Amino acid sequence: MKLITKVKKLEGKKVLLRTDFNVPLGENGIISGDEAVRIERSLETIKFLKKEKAKVIIISHIGRDGNDSLRPIAEYLSKKIKLTFLKGHIQDFVHEHIEAMKPGDIVMLENLRQDEGEATNNSSFARGLSRLADIYVNDAFAVSHRRHASIVGVPKFLPSYSGILLDEEVAHLSKAIKKPKKPFLFILGGAKFETKLPLIKKYLKIADIVFVGGALQNNFFKADGKEIGKSLVDTKRYNLGSLIKTKKVILPKDVLVRDGESIRTVSVEEVSKNDTIVDIGPDSVKDLIEKIQTSKTVLWNGPLGLYEQGFTASTEAVAKALSKSKAMSIVGGGDTVVTIKKLKLEKKIGFVSTGGGAMLEYLEKGKLPGIEALQ
Numbered sequence: 001m002k003l004i005t006k007v008k009k010l011e012g013k014k015v016l017l018r019t020d021f022n023v024p025l026g027e028n029g030i031i032s033g034d035e036a037v038r039i040e041r042s043l044e045t046i047k048f049l050k051k052e053k054a055k056v057i058i059i060s061h062i063g064r065d066g067n068d069s070l071r072p073i074a075e076y077l078s079k080k081i082k083l084t085f086l087k088g089h090i091q092d093f094v095h096e097h098i099e100a101m102k103p104g105d106i107v108m109l110e111n112l113r114q115d116e117g118e119a120t121n122n123s124s125f126a127r128g129l130s131r132l133a134d135i136y137v138n139d140a141f142a143v144s145h146r147r148h149a150s151i152v153g154v155p156k157f158l159p160s161y162s163g164i165l166l167d168e169e170v171a172h173l174s175k176a177i178k179k180p181k182k183p184f185l186f187i188l189g190g191a192k193f194e195t196k197l198p199l200i201k202k203y204l205k206i207a208d209i210v211f212v213g214g215a216l217q218n219n220f221f222k223a224d225g226k227e228i229g230k231s232l233v234d235t236k237r238y239n240l241g242s243l244i245k246t247k248k249v250i251l252p253k254d255v256l257v258r259d260g261e262s263i264r265t266v267s268v269e270e271v272s273k274n275d276t277i278v279d280i281g282p283d284s285v286k287d288l289i290e291k292i293q294t295s296k297t298v299l300w301n302g303p304l305g306l307y308e309q310g311f312t313a314s315t316e317a318v319a320k321a322l323s324k325s326k327a328m329s330i331v332g333g334g335d336t337v338v339t340i341k342k343l344k345l346e347k348k349i350g351f352v353s354t355g356g357g358a359m360l361e362y363l364e365k366g367k368l369p370g371i372e373a374l375q
Contacts, residue, residue, distance in 0.1 A: 016133035020140035053103035066113035090128035126153025139163025144370025189214030190302025213304035229275035254281030279305030323348035
């Protein structure tokens with residue numbers, strides 16, 4: 001994988017820069033500073049290309065169905081660097097505007113997913129995008145697990161490079177795969193059990209401890225015959241017997257539960273049929289923090305409670321503990337990253353990944369379609 005900063009004589013070159021600006025839009029399309037991590041992290045590559053006097057053509061997506069516009073993103077970004085928003089992809093007027101660009105100019109095209117050729121990796125759409133530029137740069141790690149036209153299609157037609165952010169992601173996450181310093185603690189939260197189960201199995205061979213929290217823990221509780229009440233759980237059946245028995249897998253011993261308006265802390269054995277588990281309990285948080293303090297590598301993905309419903313206490317406590325740790329720390333997952341941003345701990349954490357699903361897939365397989373396309 002070749003890094004764009006190693007390329008000489010970029011002046012006047014048209015560079016098609018794939019970023020991931022798929023961030024939540026708040027009321028009236030206003031972007032919260034806590035949610036803008038992916039935008040902020042791509043600025044280094046954009047500013048580098050501008051400094052080298054390349055003609056920068058930014059492409060990205062927002063939302064799943066293509067109904068949203070990238071205009072609010074362009075407006076947010078234009079407060080930090082001068083650019084022009086073009087409401088289109090490969091239309092004639094887009095070509096005309098790009099041909100009129102001067103070295104150092106920056107344009108952003110409309111949401112790629114407004115064209116169905118993006119998600120289907122349509123070769124004609126990929127070739128159409130490639131005709132806009134001389135060079136392709138992928139700085140969108142968070143979507144590099146998708147086989148989309150702008151990720152794996154365009155590199156077939158242009159000299160292709162990694163952006164600064166993509167290169168950093170690969171360099172840091174590789175450390176957690178190859179030779180992490182021991183003791184190695186892996187903290188896994190959130191939901192999507194089917195996606196994360198292969199990770200648990202893989203990292204039992206690499207990590208010293210795998211702590212399972214969030215909605216993931218409920219699957220283990222249920223498999224172990226414990227009551228989980230109305231808690232979120234995967235409906236599929238998994239054979240977790242061997243994982244429950246291993247001493248490497250650590251589950252919370254107390255949890256925060258909600259029953260109507262009542263919220264209380266109970267041991268795992270005391271959960272009732274009317275309860276919903278909403279967070280891990282204070283004793284479990286204390287135990288986890290002690291494990292962080294004695295670890296040399298900590299890898300963390302996913303919140304430990306129902307974050308979107310306001311149950312953030314354990315996630316925030318662990319983030320603060322990690323910021324004070326001397327361990328090499330790597331953190332990823334949307335809500336986890338938002339927590340770190342909100343608490344202003346970015347500079348106190350070893351590396352904060354912009355990837356959610358991409359991070360998980362890279363940690364499991366050691367590769368991504370978007371990265372392979374560059375090689």
